[in-house]
Amino acid sequence: MKFLTSGYAADIGDILNGALFTVDYSEMVIVKDVDYYSLCEHHLLPFFGKCHVAYIPRTQVIGISKIPRLVDVFSRRLQVQERLTNEIAECIREAVDPLGVGVIMHGTHLCMAMRGVEKQNSATVTSAMLGTFRSDARTRAEFLQLAQ
Amino acid sequence: MKFLTSGYAADIGDILNGALFTVDYSEMVIVKDVDYYSLCEHHLLPFFGKCHVAYIPRTQVIGISKIPRLVDVFSRRLQVQERLTNEIAECIREAVDPLGVGVIMHGTHLCMAMRGVEKQNSATVTSAMLGTFRSDARTRAEFLQLAQ
């Protein structure tokens, strides 16, 4: 349990320290199919799945191995999937001030599969879109297609 | 039979009671691949398949494990697939007053596979789109792509 909620103790600054670079690159960067495991705050049962993270840098890029670390920090807490999605997106916005950020999460919720309605094949999809990912439909569409 | 039509006796209020939350989230939530089983009101033969439900919250979200419950309530009745699709969408609109709701249902109808035309591979697809899902083509397109 301590491990599963270790995200509360993580320091985002420490994680990103030294992992921000200035490169001449202005297209979308996507880190896709990041496995995550989290705990549903209502039933204390795990939910887990794949997370796709994208952003369009303004001047700085993040070392790509840091993106999954950020996903871990926020998923190792008591969460609902909607909030978890938002928190990852906001964290990247604050860290590198990009032109836009997009996060899509697919989740299998054991509270749905193990008990109650017992739908063993259902999945939940949430997304958070900031900056150009929110204002420009083509940017969203490109993210969806590249992350397939 | 009593079980298969138990949906008439369900109380939507009871199901949703205590499962509406106010979170700061304004993107589409999708619960996809919900298995459902219903009875065709013309031939009293089962039809069944997958249901995808999406909505864009205004202020309130539904606990995601409640969505499959709502699908069950309306499918455990004598139905035609078109009406079943509409009823699920309308129920969510009334419950959380969202910016929009979308429901897509794929159905295998035993009345088509077991008798008469004997087409064993056919499926029927219906959808119901309310609010921004009806007025905004890009919202529909995003739903279709994320629910794949």
Add this chain to the structure above:
Amino acid sequence: MKFLTSGYAADIGDILNGALFTVDYSEMVIVKDVDYYSLCEHHLLPFFGKCHVAYIPRTQVIGISKIPRLVDVFSRRLQVQERLTNEIAECIREAVDPLGVGVIMHGTHLCMAMRGVEKQNSATVTSAMLGTFRSDARTRAEFLQLAQ
């Protein structure tokens, strides 16, 4: 042979009689993956494949098990795939006066696989789009995506 051309003798009125309903539903209805078998009128060799039929009702819907019957009526004749596709679409337009009709057919032609050019993997795709399926590109796009 008599069986394979039995479509000439079918009476569309009989088939649809009692299978038109008035429901409050205004989205696209798709019956997809309908297997059909027909005879090429040039070589008298079979062609066959899958047919997807969609329409957007104005006031009336057809009982969905009738759609494959209509496909059978027109395919059990001497045909070319282009005409067959048109005839199915026109028949539905006349029957329920919908906002639009779309028909897509994938065909494997034995005249192409068995003899002559001997291309064993080729398929032919034809479509017929009437009403809003012709005038509105987004309706077509939605049909293509949902019928996948």
Add this chain to the structure above:
Amino acid sequence: MKFLTSGYAADIGDILNGALFTVDYSEMVIVKDVDYYSLCEHHLLPFFGKCHVAYIPRTQVIGISKIPRLVDVFSRRLQVQERLTNEIAECIREAVDPLGVGVIMHGTHLCMAMRGVEKQNSATVTSAMLGTFRSDARTRAEFLQLAQ
């Protein structure tokens, strides 16, 4: 070798003779997944793959079994894939004066897989778009989706 370059001797007129029909059909016709085999004019090594051909008839349609024959005529020559794609498209334009023609070719080049860079999984995609396939982005998009 004589066989592999037999395309030079073919007479397009002979092939199409008696295979042009006037039907009332105005949607896209696609013949997809046509296997072709050609010879790279630089290295005299084979390249081969799948070809998709589409056109929108104005008044005439070609018997569909002739399309793969045309593909064979032009691929059984010393070619580069870009020119081969163009020649098939132009030939159909001249034959039936359609509203538009589209040709897409996927090619595996043995000159790339067998020697030199030794990339065994690469493929080359070329296309030729004439008439409405060039001027109308939605026509192109529909072709791409139906030929998948």
Add this chain to the structure above:
Amino acid sequence: MKFLTSGYAADIGDILNGALFTVDYSEMVIVKDVDYYSLCEHHLLPFFGKCHVAYIPRTQVIGISKIPRLVDVFSRRLQVQERLTNEIAECIREAVDPLGVGVIMHGTHLCMAMRGVEKQNSATVTSAMLGTFRSDARTRAEFLQLAQ
């Protein structure tokens, strides 16, 4: 190690020498699924994956077997994936002055899978879009669809 960084010593001029042709072709040329292997400049661990390269010629085309060679030249250096993507695109722009160039790279980074966050299934997607690939959303969309 010498082999893995042999890209520094390569001479682009030598590679392209004699491989530029003038053909009458004005559609997109795609060389897709080019396997590449590179070294991450931060951790000195390999990253690798598939690269898709597209361009729309103005007057000249490159012999298609040269495209994978260019990918090799730039990947056999110490790299970050964002810069590698840019360098391939820029090199093609300089070589044939096309109407546009697009490069998409999928990368598995051992620094992400082998150590630290240990996400074994994640992939990173980067792209570089120049000329019409940057200015025209439909060109990008077509590239994405044809390279699938």
Add this chain to the structure above:
Amino acid sequence: MKFLTSGYAADIGDILNGALFTVDYSEMVIVKDVDYYSLCEHHLLPFFGKCHVAYIPRTQVIGISKIPRLVDVFSRRLQVQERLTNEIAECIREAVDPLGVGVIMHGTHLCMAMRGVEKQNSATVTSAMLGTFRSDARTRAEFLQLAQ
């Protein structure tokens, strides 16, 4: 309902009449992936799936299109899957006196998926093995492998 239990009225003799041939063939004949639909005699809910039928002729073979007819005769009754499997095997044994008969049925039972335990992905496999299919393990193994 009358249709679904029409199997009681069928006359096996009529079906096989004129469809028994004497050919010089002594290997296994398999008709695989025969779709069937039946009714569970306990819950009156449908069960359905694929049936594989094999036999090794002694002197007579059955016209292969008759095998699916026999499957239909026995499945259109109130059944349990175990008995249905046996009846099909016994019927073929009586009809052609073969060296052996094997029948394997995969069934999806709506009584298991729609109600009670609600396991939506479970399937039931039953088999009946007569003659050499019972006594010779290699014959069974060959049937299993060829019917895959």
Add this chain to the structure above:
Amino acid sequence: MKFLTSGYAADIGDILNGALFTVDYSEMVIVKDVDYYSLCEHHLLPFFGKCHVAYIPRTQVIGISKIPRLVDVFSRRLQVQERLTNEIAECIREAVDPLGVGVIMHGTHLCMAMRGVEKQNSATVTSAMLGTFRSDARTRAEFLQLAQ
């Protein structure tokens, strides 16, 4: 939690009451792909997956919808996968005194995927073989092949 350990309170006799039948059937019956969810007794984290159950009846068969119920009874307890597999097999042996019983379980253990070694793709396979499933290698082999 109460729900997840509800298996302790279940009465096997009640479940099987009235669901044992005497039929003339002596081949293997398999109920495959039964989804189960259980709790690891060491870490109190869920493990779940698919279970295949087979038995060869002596005189009695179990109503097939009871098999998944038995799987649920034993999985809704604090378990280790090895013991869970044994308990299901023993329970069936006691209930119907068959010639043999076989149980195979595939399990994804969140204690392995979420924490510690973080192997997101690993699965654990256990089996229990009683009677002829233990003594006869061909019976085991047939079970493995039919349950695939």
Add this chain to the structure above:
Amino acid sequence: MKFLTSGYAADIGDILNGALFTVDYSEMVIVKDVDYYSLCEHHLLPFFGKCHVAYIPRTQVIGISKIPRLVDVFSRRLQVQERLTNEIAECIREAVDPLGVGVIMHGTHLCMAMRGVEKQNSATVTSAMLGTFRSDARTRAEFLQLAQ
């Protein structure tokens, strides 16, 4: 029709003339996935599918491109699938006097899919095993596995 029954006129001697070689090779040679098209002699409707041919040479091998030619010679006649399978095997036995021959044919029969029972997904599997393929179970098993 003349084309479809052209097999009667073919001369096996002509086809094999000059295509028998003596090589030092004593393992199984398999030519698999040979597409064939034939005509059912009862209904005059096509049946078609894949054919796998294997033999173990004694002293002579056949040029492998001749095997599909032999398949064509015997399938372009009025046939039943059982006899067709036998004829191909016997022909190879006579031609090269091998240690053994095996032929497996998968057939889709339009007489089963287009009319009568209308089972659209069924396939028929026949085989002919001569010499060591008949006497040695391991040879058969190896053939089945390699031809998958």
Add this chain to the structure above:
Amino acid sequence: MKFLTSGYAADIGDILNGALFTVDYSEMVIVKDVDYYSLCEHHLLPFFGKCHVAYIPRTQVIGISKIPRLVDVFSRRLQVQERLTNEIAECIREAVDPLGVGVIMHGTHLCMAMRGVEKQNSATVTSAMLGTFRSDARTRAEFLQLAQ
């Protein structure tokens, strides 16, 4: 580098301490699809892939989450795949004195894909079989089938 060779410093005793249990279970336990990453001792380039581990307990079982830990200990060293496979098997034999142990490893070697022969799709398979896995062919066969 320190991380990648951290396996030298690991203490097997510490890892297994408290994770050995006595349960009444005598069938094969398989932990399959364990991702591993190692370094080739000849080229210092990574190799990686999936590992399947099986054993048949005598009296003791290992907590299943420890198996991947053991795989990590031995793969995080300079290795050749053959020795790595042996070391994992021997370690388990010493730890729980089972009736037998089997280990199968699939490896992608960057020294083969990145340089030299440049075969991008090759994989290397090694195995280690101890006790009954060595002496009993059926045990090996069962392992291979269950680990698929």
Add this chain to the structure above:
Amino acid sequence: MKFLTSGYAADIGDILNGALFTVDYSEMVIVKDVDYYSLCEHHLLPFFGKCHVAYIPRTQVIGISKIPRLVDVFSRRLQVQERLTNEIAECIREAVDPLGVGVIMHGTHLCMAMRGVEKQNSATVTSAMLGTFRSDARTRAEFLQLAQ
């Protein structure tokens, strides 16, 4: 052409020099899915596909990256697939004197796909089995299963 027949000039001794090691390993080593490209000596057209190589070492193992090199040496000659398969097996037998060697080759022959019979989907499978791979059926079976 010089490149494609460069195998005649290769010196096996040079390739293996320094790549033979003595390790304590006595199970099968498989290098599978090795892409090869060769030239048919009858038609001078390419044939290519995948090669699986296995051996059971007596005292020495070959560096695994050398196996694909040996495959290249023998395939870059004018060949027939049967002889090519034998030569690879014999070369390994001479190099390391193993307990046994097995080689399986799948080949697509352009002489079969491009001209003459035009069977675009056929493949040819050949194998060479020496030592225990020839004498022990279980060794062969294990090779077939592990190389899948």
